[in-house]
Amino acid sequence: MxxxxxxxxxxxxxxxxxxxxxxxxxxxxxxxxSSLHQFFVSALKDIYFAENAIIDALEKMQEAATTEELKDAFEDHQLQTKKHVSRLEKVFKLIDEKPEKKECEAIKGIIKEGEEIIKSTKDGSMTRDAALIIAAQKVEHYEIATYGGLAQLAITMGHDKAADLLEKTLEEEEDTDYTLTEIAETYINFDAEQED
Known part of the structure; x- marks a missing residue:
């Protein structure tokens, strides 16, 4: 278009x-x-807050993980999330808005749930890793829904370059979700089921 x-x-x-x-x-x-543009900017500020919060959460999840595969996945995604923050800053610039964070209650709740999982599971267990994957996928699904919606709004409003950047992040979030599923199915879930 x-x-x-x-x-x-x-x-x-x-x-x-x-x-x-x-x-x-x-x-x-x-x-x-327009109210649509104002909503779009507000939603960008929301996901900008979320991405910054996710960087810190991924570090905690990496430290809590048992398997090297999951530790590496969290480390890789933390680096990728830093790129997502930078990409969002470009989106703000493209639409002539200042990058600002708006507190995101949804991501705060999802991160808090992840912290509870760390506290309530045994250190060094496959059960903890299985639970951490589910917690991480909740984060991914929130991001997938957000980036998918934002990309479509950007297209609707004619912000084609911003839409391209948002769609690139969407694809990376979907890839991360797939990778987490693969790690769970290949390395973790069966071993967790065997634990006492």
């Missing part, structure tokens, strides 16, 4: 940018004032 930007002169001879999305054309100020 092509997005065109044009300038028209107003009575005060101030250039006014027009954004064309599909067959519709709106000026940039109207787009920024």
């Amino acid at each position: 092509a997005t065109k930007t044009s300038e028209t002169n107003t009575a005060t001879t101030t250039p006014e940018k027009k954004i064309t999305v599909g067959n519709a054309s709106v000026n940039e100020k109207e787009m920024k004032d």
